[in-house]
Amino acid sequence: MRHPVLHWLLRLPRHTAFLAVTGGAILLALPFVAMLGGQAWVRILDLAILYVFLALGLNIVVGFAGLLDLGYIAFYAVGAYTWALLASPHFGLHLPFWVILPIGALLACLFGVLLGAPTLRLRGDYLAIVTLGFGEIIRIFLNNLNAPVNITNGPQGITLIDPVKLGAFSFSSRTEIFGYTLTGPQKYYFLLLALCVLVVIINYRLQHSRIGRAWQAIREDEVAAKAVGINTRNMKLLAFAMGASFGGIAGGIYAAMQGFVSPESFSLIESIMVLAMVVLGGMGHIPGVILGAVLLAILPEALRFGVVPMQQALFGKVLVDPESLRMLIFGLALVLVMRFRPQGLWPSPERKRELLAGREGRA
Amino acid sequence: METFLQQLINGIVQGSMYALVALGYTMVYGIMGLINFAHGEVVMIGTMVAITVLGLLAALGVPMGLAAVLALLAAMLACMGLGWSLERIAYRPLRNAPRLTPLITAIGMSIILQNLAMMIWSRNYLSFPPIIEKVSYEVAGAHFSNVQVLIVVLAALSMAGLLLLIYRTRLGMAMRATSQNLPVARLMGVNVNRVIAAAFIIGSAMGALAGFMVGAYYEIAHYQMGFMLGLKAFTAAVLGGIGNLGGAMLGGLLLGIIEALGAGYIGDLTGGFLGSHYQDIFAFVVLIGVLMFRPSGLFGEKTGERA
Numbered sequence: 280m281r282h283p284v285l286h287w288l289l290r291l292p293r294h295t296a297f298l299a300v301t302g303g304a305i306l307l308a309l310p311f312v313a314m315l316g317g318q319a320w321v322r323i324l325d326l327a328i329l330y331v332f333l334a335l336g337l338n339i340v341v342g343f344a345g346l347l348d349l350g351y352i353a354f355y356a357v358g359a360y361t362w363a364l365l366a367s368p369h370f371g372l373h374l375p376f377w378v379i380l381p382i383g384a385l386l387a388c389l390f391g392v393l394l395g396a397p398t399l400r401l402r403g404d405y406l407a408i409v410t411l412g413f414g415e416i417i418r419i420f421l422n423n424l425n426a427p428v429n430i431t432n433g434p435q436g437i438t439l440i441d442p443v444k445l446g447a448f449s450f451s452s453r454t455e456i457f458g459y460t461l462t463g464p465q466k467y468y469f470l471l472l473a474l475c476v477l478v479v480i481i482n483y484r485l486q487h488s489r490i491g492r493a494w495q496a497i498r499e500d501e502v503a504a505k506a507v508g509i510n511t512r513n514m515k516l517l518a519f520a521m522g523a524s525f526g527g528i529a530g531g532i533y534a535a536m537q538g539f540v541s542p543e544s545f546s547l548i549e550s551i552m553v554l555a556m557v558v559l560g561g562m563g564h565i566p567g568v569i570l571g572a573v574l575l576a577i578l579p580e581a582l583r584f585g586v587v588p589m590q591q592a593l594f595g596k597v598l599v600d601p602e603s604l605r606m607l608i609f610g611l612a613l614v615l616v617m618r619f620r621p622q623g624l625w626p627s628p629e630r631k632r633e634l635l636a637g638r639e640g641r642a
Numbered sequence: 643m644e645t646f647l648q649q650l651i652n653g654i655v656q657g658s659m660y661a662l663v664a665l666g667y668t669m670v671y672g673i674m675g676l677i678n679f680a681h682g683e684v685v686m687i688g689t690m691v692a693i694t695v696l697g698l699l700a701a702l703g704v705p706m707g708l709a710a711v712l713a714l715l716a717a718m719l720a721c722m723g724l725g726w727s728l729e730r731i732a733y734r735p736l737r738n739a740p741r742l743t744p745l746i747t748a749i750g751m752s753i754i755l756q757n758l759a760m761m762i763w764s765r766n767y768l769s770f771p772p773i774i775e776k777v778s779y780e781v782a783g784a785h786f787s788n789v790q791v792l793i794v795v796l797a798a799l800s801m802a803g804l805l806l807l808i809y810r811t812r813l814g815m816a817m818r819a820t821s822q823n824l825p826v827a828r829l830m831g832v833n834v835n836r837v838i839a840a841a842f843i844i845g846s847a848m849g850a851l852a853g854f855m856v857g858a859y860y861e862i863a864h865y866q867m868g869f870m871l872g873l874k875a876f877t878a879a880v881l882g883g884i885g886n887l888g889g890a891m892l893g894g895l896l897l898g899i900i901e902a903l904g905a906g907y908i909g910d911l912t913g914g915f916l917g918s919h920y921q922d923i924f925a926f927v928v929l930i931g932v933l934m935f936r937p938s939g940l941f942g943e944k945t946g947e948r949a
Contacts, residue, residue, distance in 0.1 A: 347742070397930060400937045403741075404677060408880045409933055411873075412926030419923050547873070551749055558746045603757040610757065613750030614732055621739030 310468040321464040325536060327576035328471040329529055334556040334572035335478050335565070336525030341554065342563035343491060344518035345498030347407040349550055350394070350414025354523040356421060356545035357390050358383040358530025360431060363540045366441040369432060376443050380531050387527025388520045390417075395519035399512055414550050421542040436541025443470065443535045450535075467536050474532070478525065482565050485521075494518055498563075559616055561623030570625050579609050644783035649906035650899060655790045655859065657898020658797035662852035663875030664882070664890040665804065666845030672821040672885035673841050675741075679748035680728060682872020683755035684721050684846050688853030689770070689863045690763050692717040696771050710773040718850040724755075725846025729839055752869075759865040767864050770857035793855045800851055801891055804844070808887060813840060821885065870922075877925050881932055883942025893940065900928050 313320040333355060340348045361383035365374045394413050398406055425433030443450040450466045485491050493514045496504035505511050534540045560571020582605040616624060663685055670678045692713040699709035732751050736744045777788045808814035819827040820837045828834045857863050874897065882893025904924035932940060
């Protein structure tokens with residue numbers, strides 16, 4: 280009797296099984312390799328996975344259902360602040376994570392419906408600007424709800440947030456396992472990776488379910504979707520709610536991991552960043568979205584380490600402020616990728632075919 | 643009553659600047675269906691160029707009035723060039739790309755322009771030299787200055803000029819035709835590429851004028867100032883019904899007035915619970931409210947079910 284996982288692997292086509300095994304091994308080894316470059320790189324990896332999480336959540340709204348959302352980070356903020364308020368000395372509450380995480384997800388979900396309900400009639404760019412406004416409203420409230428009653432502690436943010444704890448096992452401290460010291464960020468990496476795998480599976484199952492097909496129908500033609508009996512209102516609300524709850528969960532873990540949240544982390548540029556990940560990777564295509572998120576999360580950080588030595592090698596001294604140079608290269612990368620791969624770096628095969636067909640049809 | 647009048651005046655001044663910027667968004671959107679996120683940055687660069695030119699001319703001993711006119715012209719020229727190159731380099735190759743692609747390009751260009759500006763003009767706040775000697779007037783307890791009058795008059799004149807251009811010239815006719823239906827306009831012999839370039843150039847010139855006004859009004863400039871200004875102006879354009887010139891003007895004015903009145907009264911209305919630092923949410927709350935009842939803005943044409 281073979282182990283079921285082994286059985287599953289053996290039934291896959293050979294190259295897929297090979298990819299799954301090597302990919303898995305690389306993912307498991309990654310935090311230890313990154314550790315050689317220092318703790319900072321492990322943190323970057325953690326954030327990259329968190330962005331994958333966020334991008335997959337937004338992909339449900341933008342990629343699957345075709346609703347352009349420019350305020351997605353608001354749900355991330357709701358999740359993060361839920362955690363921060365329920366598990367920090369700010370209110371003196373220290374609830375365990377399996378209580379807070381569902382609350383955060385539910386609250387974010389509620390906000391998703393709250394945003395979705397008044398926007399059902401809006402299309403395209405009108406929807407985009409309303410979601411953008413919604414995101415800004417949430418941020419402004421977080422920034423100002425410190426008076427007259429101090430709820431969010433204003434621009435200073437909330438500090439000393441509890442880490443994720445499973446019983447006595449805290450994710451933020453070091454532990455010895457098999458003679459090797461696991462650091463906090465490394466442990467978070469494995470937690471995030473496990474959650475992320477779960478989210479990827481959920482996303483695949485969603486995409487090929489009845490719901491996923493309904494979303495796709497709405498994306499392609501809302502009137503036709505309605506005509507064949509899809510409840511477009513509920514389906515659109517469901518997309519907002521699901522995307523939002525993923526954002527909420529990611530936000531909660533972000534708060535616990537950083538131990539600190541402030542409104543500054545939830546500005547419009549973050550929403551735009553997550554959208555850029557989805558579009559750059561290949562909208563609606565899960566592997567593409569993951570690729571986009573990882574690239575855009577790591578690229579600015581890699582540039583942070585790269586631009587100073589690069590300038591020194593080229594000119595012998597630091598000519599340009601590294602911070603602005605790094606963002607300049609980042610902007611340039613966005614423009615160039617869109618110029619040469621307008622459908623994204625890794626679009627889904629069907630989408631690519633449609634685009635090509637569409638272009639010939641128009642010409 | 644005094645507060646009301648005072649805030650109304652402030653709102654009209656702020657609103658005419660929003661309106662000028664909103665025109666840039668709405669013209670490009672009306673023709674290409676593209677949200678040009680980099681437009682706010684174009685406005686910011688207009689302010690920066692004006693500051694640099696004013697500084698140079700002042701050092702040469704040119705009288706202030708002449709220097710201000712020259713600086714405004716320089717800013718407009720620089721922005722027109724910038725707008726044209728944006729279209730030529732970044733957006734034209736993406737005419738047939740999926741809808742969200744040019745949006746990401748616009749965001750990329752916005753990041754690039756902001757950081758270029760930071761490299762050139764530093765990350766500090768720059769002060770905008772006073773262009774005319776400030777004179778204050780008082781009517782019924784409300785104060786306003788000659789700078790404010792100048793801003794409103796200039797904005798009104800340039801908008802009237804734009805309307806003449808759009809509704810009385812051949813280029814304007816071509817632009818209206820293209821915005822109605824691009825492929826058909828092309829079939830009728832309209833040089834669509836020229837029309838789109840013109841929309842970018844005219845929009846950028848209006849943006850530069852707005853940037854100059856913002857600088858002269860607040861007497862301060864910063865490389866990140868374009869972002870929020872652009873966002874508000876875009877909101878104004880959507881409020882009026884995006885793609886509609888009159889809508890953008892009225893939307894801008896309305897937004898400015900609502901913001902100013904809201905900031906003046908929110909404390910009284912909520913019993914001191916919410917203060918004037920909530921000013922920024924008015925724009926968005928009003929926008930969401932309006933779009934709930936009129937999904938294509940106040941003056942927007944009703945789009946068909948198949949958008």
